Amino acid sequence: MTRQAAEPADAVLARRASDGDREAAGMLIDRHHAAVRRFLRRLTGRDDVADDLAQDTFVRLLRYVDRYDERYPMRTWLLTIARRLTINRARHESRSMPSDDLTRVQSGGPDPSEPVQRDDEQSLLRQQLDAAIEKLSPPQREAVVLFHQQQLSVQDVAAVMQLPVGTVKSHLHRGRAVMRQYLSAHCEVA
């Protein structure tokens, strides 16, 4: 039996959760927590901050689940809420921190100047990825992560970021160019 046949759709769970069904709410969390947490970890650079924001994201979802528009994917709505919460948190934090970065909550990401010490190729790749993403501007980072990590279409990325498709493409292309520049400067490519 396939998953679609065995498990109720997001819309069904949303309606049940709206009626106070906690089991349905739990199933929505089970289904979408990983995507939201991975997205927020890339946006914030900190696992603890990301998980706190992800929890708040699901609280918002469950409080206002009756407003869920079933024509759109639940994950897109969740990522939209998560992104807004991140921006709100960063604005709040920036009042007490000397930083003009509205998306990066705290500078908890890897230090690009830190020498690579791990031998494992996969670890090396992850470290380079972390450092390259650190170089991106907030909208570039959001576009790259939503497109390549979350595997959203450009149209869905535009919906989450509430930007025109052309602007999203521009952020995506420039973001990848910045990452290539980082690879050229810090990695032996040839």
Add this chain to the structure above:
Amino acid sequence: MNCQQANTLWDDARDRALPPADQVAFDQHLLNCPQCAAMWQRETLMLDTLAADTEPGDVQTFKFHVMRKMTEAETAPEPSGESATVDPVVRKFTPWAVVAAMAAAVALMISLWAVVEPADQPKSPAVPVAATAPTHPVSVLVQDLTRGIDQPQRLRESIEKTTSYLSLTQLAALLEREVAPAAPTETPNTRG
């Protein structure tokens, strides 16, 4: 195709959005240019790594914290108004908002009291009890009541006009005070 030309097609190639002829030319360039080929491979590996980001931790602990926050949120004041409907990220109540709301409520109560108790507030311009031509709906109603008007239609209209200003409780109190026979007013226009 040289490296510069390949670079202009790079993103469309990455998005698999190149026309077939350009795609063939781009692929051919990668075969002939070790540097571009190496960059393409490295970027591909990096983006694949991003797509395969590490799975987050335990869902049960995460779910517990969500439910705990949910319970806290359910006991917190429910935000209302346009902000709650436009944006799902609803602003939380802050102490400032609570203080402002309380201040507004107190100001509203004072202004209502001033309107409903005209005899005690002679300096207030909003309480012309015995004025010759009152215009405020509440003042008109008070005057009609104190004069003992016997036109039910006008009295009903007068009462209806006050509904924007008085709650039912306040209206009932006003009627009880003004209509009750044992409650004489201080104005010369009392009934009787």
